[in-house]
Amino acid sequence: MSDRAVPGDDRADDRRAREAVAATGPTVRAMAPGRVNLIGDHTDHTGGLVLPMAIDLATTVTGVRTGNRVVLRSADEPEPAVVPLDVGDPTRVSPPWARYVAGVVAELRPTEGFEGTVSTTVPIGAGLSSSAALEVAVALVLGADGADVLALAQLGRRAEQRASGVPCGIMDQLASVAGRDGHALLIDCHALTVAPVALPDDVEVVVVDSGEARALSGSAYAERVAQCALAEAVIGPLRLAAPGAEVAIDDTVVRARARHVLTENARVRLAAEALAARDPAMVGAAMAQSHASLRDDFAVSTAVLDTLVGRLGAAPGVYGARLTGAGFGGCAVALCTPGALDRWGPERSWRVRPSPGARVEGPARG
Structure with a gap:
């Protein structure tokens, strides 16, 4: 979600869509925080050290698993993300924010689609990892294993790279997944170890x-x-x-x-x-x-x-x-x-x- 768009005005359609989703079955909800990096920038892509922390600004994805595509609507975006499960190149998906959803779908290859909504308190395009928070939350609602912290972070990193073409490191996704209340995280981006620091x-x-x-x-x-x-x-x-x-x-x-x-x-x-x-x-x-x-x-x-x-x-x-x-x-x-x-x-x-x-x-x- 690093390309911010002007919020849409069609709130009635969005409300009806949410009501339709809520009526179809059990709701799945996932939350992923943004992050702020206290120190250690442009070191993660060389396997170095970083000291970020997950923050109390987050992205939430809510909806139901259904169908053969992923459909997400956001009040912050005028167009929904509509991604088929067999999506090929995420960079060709439109609108731009949907590419991050497509990157996750392309990496995870879920057998069942999803329909729901996205809400976020992470400022978009501000360098607080709004895209990583979206990727992690989408992966979780699509069935990724949240207990495997490292695998989830690596999936999110690959999704970001496929969606944006940017050869990013793993700091953003790992901080979002491994955050700990009251602690910053000393991350070794080569060994992929996380040490909480109060x-x-x-x-x-x-x-x-x-x-x-x-x-x-x-x-x-x-x-x-x-x-x-x-x-x-x-x-x-x-x-x-x-x-x-x-x-x-x-x-x-x-x-x-x-x-x-x-x-x-x-x-x-x-x-x-x-x-x-x-x-x-x-x-x-x-x-x-x-x-x-x-x-x-x-x-x-x-x-x-x-x-x-x-x-x-x-x-x-x-x-x-x-x-x-x-x-x-x-x-x-x-x-x-x-x-x-x-x-x-x-x-x-x-x-x-x-x-x-x-x-x-x-x-x-x-």
Whole structure:
């Protein structure tokens, strides 16, 4: 759902469709949260370290298993997603948001269709993993095994790649599936291990929307992945290399990309240790360094994001701030004392808390 559309006006038809779905049989309902990444961006696609958390903004899919196609309607989209079970190329499906549904169908290949509705509180196109939340929720209502956390996350990642053509890592889907109440998640994206790290009670996480919508399919994300691959051809796996190893790379741009990944992995380790030690000032310092690296070495920030992060970092009670997600627009995240950003403006902001991962809330009687 990274291509946001203007909500439709045909609410009466949507209501009748929901009533028809409710009348056909047992309702299946699944919820999948979005995520915010505290630190560790553009490291997951090289098998590095990330420190995200699932958040209390989520996508819910509700309906019944029926027929030979998946039909989903959303108040946030003027056209429904209508996907046959034998869908071929998800990138050819229209409207654009339906491609993520099609990616899941193409990967899961369910034997029974689904008809229902999608609702979400995850801001679309803001870098909070609205597409991953949709993919995971759709997979669950179509019968994917929610108990196999890793397999569900991997399915969602493959669906995203098929739908968008973006060679994304696994962070977004794994954070949505494996979220834990009150905890961030230290994820090793090579070993695919998840270690919960408690978030202290005396800090808040606030997400602030820059106002620049983000769509990775139209960004230089794939180019950055390719540049990391070029770096690995010289110095080996970036996940294993120590900061400083990048000096062996002659190409100045590729060297800078590698420098970000190597130093970012080190910052993730530091931030996780500082969070566990209840040292928010150290976490905040790592976040500020991370943003500078994403701006200068990885070149995925924007002037608007840089200004926003600077303002946040200078606000009383803020330990640190950075862009969150892949960049190219979207949101910034700030770690702060409780209430420090309650009157923040003019940008939209959300105080988010680390929340449980995806779950099936049905079947239940509709």
